[in-house]
Amino acid sequence: MEKLFYEDTHILDFEAVVTDCQAVNDSFLIVLNRTAFFPEEGGQPADTGTLNGLAVRDVSIRKDIIYHHMDTPLEVGCKVTGHVDWDRRFDFMQQHSGEHIISGLLHKHYGFTNVGFHLGLAEVTLDFDGNIGMDALREIEAEANNIVWQNLSVKAYFPDRDSLQAMEYRSKIEIEGAVRIVEIPDVDVCACCAPHVKKTGEIGLIKITGVQSHRGGVRINILCGQRALKDYSIKQDSVNALSALLSAKPELVVEAVKKLQEDGLKQKETLNTLAGQLLQLQVASLPEPSVCPNPILFVELSNPIAIRNTVNELTGKYPGYCGIFNGNDASGYSFIIGSSTEDCRTLASRLREAFGAKGGGTPPMIQGNVQTTKEKLIAFLSNQHHPSNGWFALRL
Ligand SMILES: [Zn+2]
Missing domain, CATH: 3.10.310.40 (Diaminopimelate Epimerase; Chain A, domain 1)
Structure with missing residues (x-):
């Protein structure tokens, strides 16, 4: 089976021939002689799209065979036209390539190993085996974005056994079959089976949005590309609304809220004093025991x-x-x-x-x-x- 997503991660439309069609429960698992559909693997969710205009709901891989999950059967031997949902694929590639850059930099500067990666529809988290705070992460973020703006080429290849043995790369584990290496020159070299952007510039922006202690190390939240832009819009709307409510410039809303809190505390103290005095008056007017x-x-x-x-x-x-x-x-x-x-x-x-x-x-x-x-x-x-x-x- 030809994996077109390894030839070029930007192939979205392709032609293929159906080589197998199995009915499993309520769906049909279609196998093609070639496909641009990436199955769920290496932490990156599966592609969706269409075959002959019919929905491909999920894509899985077992023993190196890729199965396209569909509601309708397709005849073995027939030609199909496939189309991969680009928005979904590109979003995942932006997040995943951004993750490689952050993980690569934390490995390079701090020797940290990425011990967990979750790429969901709403959240991207990276777990590391070392501790780092937000101030130091801001420097990593700045360097990561510089790498994005340098628009470096992202290389993906299958080195032969001997070259692989001699290579230094992240996620080095003994596995059966060929190991695929994803390399961003001078930034990161990592074993990875997922499709990535061709040039770092496609990531657009890498934003670290959170860090917390996690199993002796840290869990970092990141947002890349269009997700970072959406997040910026949401936060900008919030800050603008707060700015209007507080009659303060956007960069001064925190100070304005602190002042509100202080005023609230003072008012509460005054209210407590008055309430205590009122209580004393009520007690004073009680009849004798x-x-x-x-x-x-x-x-x-x-x-x-x-x-x-x-x-x-x-x-x-x-x-x-x-x-x-x-x-x-x-x-x-x-x-x-x-x-x-x-x-x-x-x-x-x-x-x-x-x-x-x-x-x-x-x-x-x-x-x-x-x-x-x-x-x-x-x-x-x-x-x-x-x-x-x-x-x-x-x-x-
Ligand atoms: Zn990866």
């Missing part, structure tokens, strides 16, 4: 630390249950209830039974949250008899 042994307060937007301190303060003064419900009917209430004499867990289990309240705690203090209305909570708490103190007194 003899009249109201179990004070329950309802507040909204109050400061959690002030709430906890106030409950502690109340339990020192009032003999029964002292509680604060913080929130509103729409989003529910968080609560803290304390007592210097009673086991608050009893009340927690009653709130759980009545409203499905979540939370718990220790005998002197419980906390949790409940999704119900203030009216229902008041009705419920007012009906909770207390063995020694009678009714709950509610401050509304």
Whole structure:
């Protein structure tokens, strides 16, 4: 079988003869005497396209025979015209050739080995056995793009056994059959079976978009060619929208967001102070312990630390249950209830039974949250008899 993608990776239209057609499940596996369709191999996904205008959905290889997966059978001996989907193939070649350049440079400068490569429809990841940060990767990225702009020729060939033995190249493993070498002169030499761009200029742009620790080394995300351009457009739209919202120049949006966050924190502090003061006023207006042994307060937007301190303060003064419900009917209430004499867990289990309240705690203090209305909570708490103190007194 003639592999046209090895003769020229830009052959998209070709003529061939059907040599085999096998029915497998719901599809037909077509074999041709020659093909420009690259099967899924070496980390690069399979091509798609058409044979006689009919869709080739997938392409696979087994024992060096390439199978074109189709919905319709083709007669053995008949001539076919094939067409490979160029957008898909070119996109994969841009990403894969870009990967070789980055891997080659990391090998050359740091001695790293590429130990994992994923080329998906949306994501390209490269795994290396060494650690490197984004600052150093920016230098690798700059050098990689220089190689793109130099428009170097990408060579692919099958060296004979002796030459291969003497060669230095990445992915050097003992394999059966001929080894195909993909070489970008002075940049990278690597064993690879996939189709690549003819000239590095076709890659257009190589952008490193992320790096994270991975199995003792790093995982790097890259985007090449049209994917990098699409990513730039998306990010530019985001930055422009932020720039308009923040009334800041695009290069100053980060500063503007930091200032917003600082302002937000200051406002939150002010709000917390005011909420604490409001809580103190509510506490000051509570009746005496003899009249109201179990004070329950309802507040909204109050400061959690002030709430906890106030409950502690109340339990020192009032003999029964002292509680604060913080929130509103729409989003529910968080609560803290304390007592210097009673086991608050009893009340927690009653709130759980009545409203499905979540939370718990220790005998002197419980906390949790409940999704119900203030009216229902008041009705419920007012009906909770207390063995020694009678009714709950509610401050509304
Ligand atoms: Zn490769």
